[in-house]
Amino acid sequence: MSGRSKKSKATATTKEISSKPEQSKSTNITNAPKQAGPNSGKKQPTVNAQNQGTSANKQNQAIIKTPQKQASSSNEQNQASTSNPQKQETSPNKQNTETTSKPPKQPNATNKQNQPNTGNTQKQATNINSQKQAATNNSQKQAAIINAQKQKIETNAQKQAAIINAQKQKASTSINSPSQKSATNPLNPAPVDKTIPNKNSGNQAPSSTSRPEKKVTNNIIYYTDKKAQLGKGGSSTVYEGYFEVPTRKAAVKVCDISYVTYSAKSKELETLRKLANNCPNIVGYFATEDISDKSYIVMELAKFTLEHAILNEKTTTDMLQQWCTNATNGLMAMHAENILHRDIKPANILIFENNIAKLADFGISRVIQSDTKGAPTDAVLGTGIWMPPEALRVFETDQKFVLFKNFDIFSLGLTIFFTMTKGRHLFSAGNDGPVKIISNIINYTPNWPTEIKCTSLCNLLKAMVNKKPKLRPDASVALEHPFFWDNKKRIDFLWAVTSDLKNATKAMDASTCKTEITQTHDRFCNSSRTDKNWRLRLCQDMQDFMTWKDKNRADKSKLPLENKKYGNSLLKLVEFIRDYREHYKDWNETYENGKLKMEKVFGADGAKYVEYFLTKFPEMVTILYTIFQDEKYRGVHLKPFYALNKACFEKW
Incomplete structure (x- = not known):
């Protein structure tokens, strides 16, 4: 076989190996069970990093061996070329021995034959070296191609794992309560996790709602996947989890200890625990635990916040009014214990089963000494667009500020307006940003919509967001306003008038x-x-x-x-x-x-x-x-x- 044909065969072998990467025999995608879904019936790509590596090494070895064979073939050619002159020299001697009548050939003729053969050998050696270099380059290219294939396979495996997780979540939603409609509908109950064995696989499969979790203590556990994060603030993050048993759903708030030291060890948190037991409109607390540099506060798990609920088109006026009544009732219970919330806003009012609203997030709450003395503070805390003007005027200044209950009343009034108008801010002309809204509050330029100027809602809110703090009614007095009445109480009132x-x-x-x-x-x-x-x-x-x-x-x-x-x-x-x-x-x-x-x-x-x-x-x-x-x-x-x-x- 000629050198050229051997070279072609070696190249073909290399291409054949590189075009058929070895498939692994096992699947290792988060140990997920097989599920029916959009890819059902199709053979899923199997991924195993170790097997892929072995396959790649075998390919590399095969590719590297190919040039060696080519070199050996070239050496054989070289040897064959080198031996030809010897045979040519031996042939004249034999002829001289057998026939004496023929004169011997001149040595010059033999040298002339040897010189071209020696030149051919050198050319062949040069060609062989070029072939070896080309083969080496080809092997490097093939290795790069194999690595790219490995990365592509790994990427496909990750995508496949994401598809499987999505199928698991979808299956979990469909298995849960028949009253559920859509996980994106905030007015429907949140999905309840249940362990459902996979019957499609003969192996022991994890539950359809298996989720990664972190165990803080034997009683405090929270999930760590992306959908587990319920909210995040400047100093804390809230995760979905459970307390004691998985069926007792909970929200686990993780804070820096320096942030909650006062609240966790003061009279406030203990009082809030008591209030939650006595008032249905304050979120319940399960436990508080300090570990290392973190503090974990475990609370009831709500369906959604008021901020999200009011934007749903299926929310009725009666629902909105009920949530406003619940929030005001919760604030009345807090103020009865001389506790100020200080951060009332739609995001801190949670909606639970049966559409009950509860106040939450007491991280900056304070106890006041009395209605007349209030609570002196060096730092005015809260969310700017929900704060009263008297607090915003000293915000980020060195001025002393005294907290009173009317601070919360103003914030609650803005929240009620936001709720009943389905997302409008009283001090915004439309799409004003936070800076403009805060400026409008400080300058006290409310924007009363024409459609509510002559309504019971407007009459209530003009008192609650009064520019003068002392003229704002207490929460208990606000609840006596007709805005919070049902139709029976209204007709009873008309009868009492006559x-x-x-x-x-x-x-x-x-x-x-x-x-x-x-x-x-x-x-x-x-x-x-x-x-x-x-x-x-x-x-x-x-x-x-x-x-x-x-x-x-x-x-x-x-x-x-x-x-x-x-x-x-x-x-x-x-x-x-x-x-x-x-x-x-x-x-x-x-x-x-x-x-x-x-x-x-x-x-x-x-x-x-x-x-x-x-x-x-x-x-x-x-x-x-x-x-x-x-x-x-x-x-x-x-x-x-x-x-x-x-x-x-x-x-x-």
Whole structure:
């Protein structure tokens, strides 16, 4: 075989080896079980670093051996070329021995034959060296190709592991509670981890929700994967975990000990533990543990924060109002123990099962000495865009500042506004950033939307975010405002108003009170551009009923129609609502065979009449409530509605 053919064969061998990297026999991707998914039915690439390395070495050895064979073949050629002159020299001697008649060949002829052979040998040696160098270069290139293939295989293995983890999470979500819809929907319960064996594999497989975790103590464990981090602040990070057993879900807050030393060892944290047991609107604490330079605080695990919940399109107004009530109730419980939160904001209000809201994150809370002395501090802490103006003015200065409960009231007022408007800040004109918002708070330039200027919400918040701290109501007083009432309490209040006015007709203040009610309602109608005649705001079916009822009352009393007609004033509206409550059965049976029971009016059972009037006249209860803050107008029926309020809310 010629040198050229041997070279071609060696090169072909090299290409064949490099094009078929050896496959490993085992799979090692986080020991994940086989799962049905988008790649189901396809043979997954197997990855084993050690086997890959062995395969690569074998390939390298094969490639390196190929040039050696080529060199040996070239040496054989060299030897063969070198031996030819000897054979040529031997042939003339033999001829001289056998035939004496032929004269011997001249030595010059033999030398002429040897000289070209020696030149060919040198050329062949040079060619062989070139081939060896080329083979070496080829082996290096092949090694680089193999390394690139190894890296590509490793990358594919990582991608495959990520796909398997995603399939595991998806499988876990579908196995959990049937009430779950989507993990991205904040109003649905968070997935509950369960251990589900994989039946698709004959080997013992890990659970479908197997997650890496860190064991702090026997009772405190938190997960360490990417989705486990629930939040992160300047000095702490919160992880998903559990306390004692996996079914007791918990949020584990990891802080530097220097950050929580005061809270962990002071009266505050112990008081908060007691409050959590007595108040359903303060997040529960399980344990606190100091280890090395870290402190671990274990709390209840919520579904989501208020900040995220309000942005969901399925959130109803009733839900929003309930969360505001829960947060205010939690703050009232804290203030009753003379504890200030100092960082109330939507992100620090958590939503749990049954849509219950709870205050959380008491890392910078403080105990005040009394309502009059407050809590002097050298550092004004909190989140800038949720702080009151008096605190922001001394923020980052050397001025002393005294903390009072009204600090939290202002922050809670901003949070309630943010909640009820689904993400708007009271001191932002739209897309203002934090710096602009803080400037607006300091300069006190709130941006009241037109649609809420004449509402119960606006009346409440104007008191809570009052520029003057001393005029802000306590949390307990704020909870007495009609904004926090349900429809039953509102209708009970209207009944109490008519009862006290009816029983006080002979008193001097009754006439004055009625006049003030009429004047206040007129001011409201002028401000909101609403018709003063409340009857015109009723639907046509109700207007027809009112016409019929006026005539019916006049006929029974045999008095002129104007004397028995329900007039246009707000008090006449309240009187009509009270009369319907007492006589609705007779009215429904008498008037056109129960026409008032239509769905768009009072409903089939008549139970919607309260909702109907409160929807048509949302300002009615608040106007009356602010007027009857004056004690001289109140009778025995109204006193329970003003247990703490001392005229904190402005009249319209």
